[in-house]
Amino acid sequence: MCEANAYLMEKDEPRLVMEAVDKVEPVEDGLRLENIFGEQKFFKARIHSLSLVDHKVFLAAE
Amino acid sequence: MCEANAYLMEKDEPRLVMEAVDKVEPVEDGLRLENIFGEQKFFKARIHSLSLVDHKVFLAAE
Numbered sequence: 001m002c003e004a005n006a007y008l009m010e011k012d013e014p015r016l017v018m019e020a021v022d023k024v025e026p027v028e029d030g031l032r033l034e035n036i037f038g039e040q041k042f043f044k045a046r047i048h049s050l051s052l053v054d055h056k057v058f059l060a061a062e
Numbered sequence: 063m064c065e066a067n068a069y070l071m072e073k074d075e076p077r078l079v080m081e082a083v084d085k086v087e088p089v090e091d092g093l094r095l096e097n098i099f100g101e102q103k104f105f106k107a108r109i110h111s112l113s114l115v116d117h118k119v120f121l122a123a124e
Contacts, residue, residue, distance in 0.1 A: 002064035002114050024112040036115065047109040050086040050119065052064050053098065057112065 003036050004055040009048055014058060017043065021057060030062060065098050066117040071110055076120060079105065083119060092124060 006021045007014035020035040030044040048060035068083045069076035082097040092106040110122035 002066070002117055004064070004114055022113065022115045024114075026111060047112070049088060050109070050112075051084065052066055052086075052114075052119075053084045055064055057114075 002052075002055075004050075004052065004057045006033055006057045006059060008043065008045060008059045008061065010061075017041065017059070024057065031059065064114075064117075066112075066114065066119045068095055068119045068121060070105065070107060070121045070123065072123075079103065079121070086119065093121065 003020040003022050005016055006018040008017045018033050018035055018041050021033050022036045023034040025032050033041045043059055044062045045059040048058040050057055065082040065084050067078055068080040070079045080095050080097060080103050083095050084098050085096040087094050095103045105121055106124045107121040110120040112119055
C-alpha cells in the first residue's frame, strides 16, 4: 500500500493531521482527505508539496 | 517504493506526463516534479488531487 501521512504546514513545523491517506480531492472550501480505512477529514487548505517516497503530503492552510 | 505517476488533466482525459514521481514542489511559476531517478520536469500547473493507493497524482494547468 502506498498511502501517505498528511501534514499541515504551520509556523514552527509540519503537524501530522491524518495518517494512511489515500485520496485528496478539492471541495468547495478546501480539501477532502480520505484514508485507507474510509475515514474522511476536511481542511481549509491546498496541497503544497509531496514527498512520496517518504510517504508525506504537505498541506498549506488557505 | 511509493512513487506515483503524474497526470496533467486535459479536456478529454488525464495525460501521463511523468512516471515514478517522488517529489512535487512549488516553484515560482508552477511545479517542479522529480522522479526516483533524479530527473526533473517543470509544469505551469498546480496539484489538483491525489489517489495514492492507485499511484496517481493529478495536476491542473494554471
